[in-house]
Amino acid sequence: MTKILVIEDDPILGEMLTLYLAEEQFDVIRVESAGQGFRALVEFKPEVIILDLMLPDADGPALCTVFREKTTVPIIVTSMKNTVADRIQAISLGADDYLTKPYSVQELKVRIQAVLRRISVSQADSETSVPPSLDRIALNTERRTIVLEGNIIETTFSEYEMMKLFTQYPGRVFSREELLNSVRGIDSFVNERAIDVHITNLRRKIEKNPKEPQHIKTVWGIGYKFLK
Structure with a gap:
């Protein structure tokens, strides 16, 4: 079961994501701050991170850099900002994908599957x-x-x-x-x-x-x- 770490402080959205991903057979936990997210990296060892860029203890694209320095797993950023410049900045700082709020949970699932598919192909290549x-x-x-x-x-x-x-x-x-x-x-x-x-x-x-x-x-x- 794939481990998904959701870092989202909005209680309604966070609860919705947790329930939906669990129903889709993901092993998911949610935390509400960057500090809790860093601890979950060590304790939970996620395979994909869903990262909100506006958290109570940190906010902004620089969050991508901090998380990227601590892990190589795919990071899917979520944000209210929707310009191309915002997307490019987040990706240049370490994000692997970018979703603009509000977004559908079905689309999020597709994005998760896409990055997991790439990992699966890469691992198969390294074994053969x-x-x-x-x-x-x-x-x-x-x-x-x-x-x-x-x-x-x-x-x-x-x-x-x-x-x-x-x-x-x-x-x-x-x-x-x-x-x-x-x-x-x-x-x-x-x-x-x-x-x-x-x-x-x-x-x-x-x-x-x-x-x-x-x-x-x-x-x-x-x-x-x-x-x-």
């Missing part, structure tokens, strides 16, 4: 194939991290999935839409501009000079490709 290895860059499939010249580089869920795709098909040009669908699933909507944010973050992590990238190249008018 040798992790791709490059001169400077390799992937640690067990820890879901990048190994850069022997050093472990932590990634978000989406960054790792994108890097895995790149290393499986070096030299292939991917459009933003292809990257979005491959990394996040066609049933999970985030503006394609989010791909540019992921690329920027990956370049900061793996390139010697992110402004003059040698590995993740822009193909103008199309998308991106990865070179060894």
Whole structure:
């Protein structure tokens, strides 16, 4: 039974989410503050986090960064803010998906299934194939991290999935839409501009000079490709 941690201080919404997810055969607990959420990470060990960005003890997109520093599990953010800029900011700070309030619990279930499906595929790949290895860059499939010249580089869920795709098909040009669908699933909507944010973050992590990238190249008018 998949463990879902709901961090939501609204009692009505929180209770509704808890009941619905439990009925859908998830093992779910709800907490009402960031502090309680951090403790639940250790005690409950969730597989997906539903994170409200306005909590009594902390609020704002920076919450994504704090939670991402403490865990690599997928984070689905919920917020009243609905602009593309808000979505991109949350994703750039560590979120893997973004839902604008009010949202349907059925849509939330679909988003959860999408990130879980990606994890399942990734685990199957790691069990049946040798992790791709490059001169400077390799992937640690067990820890879901990048190994850069022997050093472990932590990634978000989406960054790792994108890097895995790149290393499986070096030299292939991917459009933003292809990257979005491959990394996040066609049933999970985030503006394609989010791909540019992921690329920027990956370049900061793996390139010697992110402004003059040698590995993740822009193909103008199309998308991106990865070179060894």
